Amino acid sequence: MKRVLLFSLFILIATPVAAQEKLRELGLMLENYEYPFPVEYITLSIQGEHLIMAYMDVKPQKPNGKTVMLLHGKNFNGAYWEQTARDLSNSGYRVVIPDQIGFGKSSKTTNIQYSFQLLAQNTKAVLDKIGVSKTSVLGHSMGGMLATRFALMYPEVTEKLILANPIGLEDWKLWVPYQSVDDWYKQELNQDYEKIKQYQLQFYFDNQWKPEYDKWVNILAGWTLNKDYAVIAKNAALTYDMIFTQPVVYEFGNLQMPVLLIIGQRDRTALGKAKAPKEVQGQLGNYPVLGRKTKALIKNAQLTELDNVGHLPHIEAYDRFIKPLKDFLKNQ
Template identity: 60%
Template sequence: MLKKYFILLFAVLTLLPVNSQETKGLQELDLRLTNYDYPFAVDFFEVNAQQEIFEMAYMFIEAENPNGETIMLLHGKNFNGAYWETTIEALSSEGFNVLVPDQIGFGKSSKPNHFQYTFQQLALNTKNLVDSLDIEKLSVIGHSMGGMLATRFALMYPETTEKLILVNPIGLEDWKLKIPYQSVNDWYEQELKKDYEAIKSYQKESYYAGDWNEDYAEWAKLLAGWTLNENYPFIAWNAALTYDMILTQPVVYEFSKIEVPTLLIIGTRDRTALGKNLVSEEVKATMGLYDQLGEETRDKIPNAKLVELEDVGHLPHIEAFDRFINPLLDYLQE
């Protein structure tokens, strides 16, 4: 019934007027991105969770001259493992093996009809993947929502986590204290309205980018490509569930419990915050202030270091790669 409802609703929505310029040149993408190539070979790990079997896509890149260490890269909410390409290449060239999973509901992984999204469940899925590859210890790098997941992973599995690196993570503040409650249905209706121009507008408003260019547009177009698929409501529903996860499961209150060495890499121009469109301009101006949140978070985490990248937005590894990768490699090689 749920699938029929989604398809019927999408059919109705597609009858609405569409600005052809907004979709010009976009490629329709299927739910599992089978018609979108990742930069490295993709394998799949079977996840048995919540009385269902899912497939978790991942890339595992073994260095030609391995140094014996593994790095795991965790993607953000609006992304997948493919956007780590240049980071993977740089880490691999330094001898690190690199593991890059797509979380359930994202990228090439399964898109459930029903799933209770929790950071604990995603961390458990990821730990099981790590164990299946016989990796005993690794460093974990998380960007955006991946920073929340990386934090939860380090809290749950400190014995597995050598170092924790958070790159413009969200969850540095508790947004549910500032925005009105939104049900999953509310988030779902918002997702159904998205197209390329809406995605681009949000990312520019949040200071994801400096001057908008193809480096950013590539990832906005990937999200927009899903909106052209008749099954897009499944993507929208999973996105709504992950919004709810982010807002109801903040990690900000547990930073003091992190036991592993931690590095924060923060682009200070970033203003990413969920729900800014739901509050007054006065409240909005207090949200997502990464030029303040970086220092506040460093002070909460024992044995933490902070690297601030001035005038860099939400995507340091895309916008300012050299400024991002050099302090990262220095930290990993200490």
């Protein structure tokens, strides 16, 4: 019994250290991080800046003539769509996976004003380059806000819209005090492995962690080791301001295409929740409630609720995520 207790104590102590030991400095454009599929680039001229936008274009061996575009979240990049992309490609879909400017393998700049409209235009430029005129659009987290904006701006391009635990289902400005870009920047400069993991553990996974989640923490934490991390921190601050000040919740009723909401029910993500009044904090990021409210706002919406799943259904409960997605893409 004593040996078992000692071994358990060793595991508890060693696990965070082991995770930290895997950390390595990452380049600002993840030059030393390998993606699951070949990466291509387009050059964009934005507000006087010449920037490079990365994307993966996964072409199936047996095409079914359909395309699905996958849009990543705020604290992620296109690589976390690997399993989804392989599965969809094996089913005949062409899969397009952009890294937005400021994220992943795309340029990082501190000299532009970010907006979801801008990111949607950039994303459309990728589709134009590769000759895709129609696509279903799947967005997760921040990517859900972008996917919604893209669908509103380009309804003729968007065949179907899928939102997997999107943020922006509520307008945090109504309860959360405004933080300036400078405030966000100071907060981001202080990030490290433990803070990043703790945030994801609490809000994304509802305190239910698995070792395979470490890889997504290590990318963000690896950037903090770069001597130019201030550039990453400023990008993060600018995009947080974009998310906070540019809600899409008031426009869900304008969506005309079929929409599928895939909502993990344990998710409690809400921007700035800790700064909201104590009596309100427990109500923010209540995804079971938010999912149903959002379905009611969209004329042609379906809702799939995933019990005991957090903010990342395609990572945490892939089998339960992919089935309703494939059914929705195939039907209608």
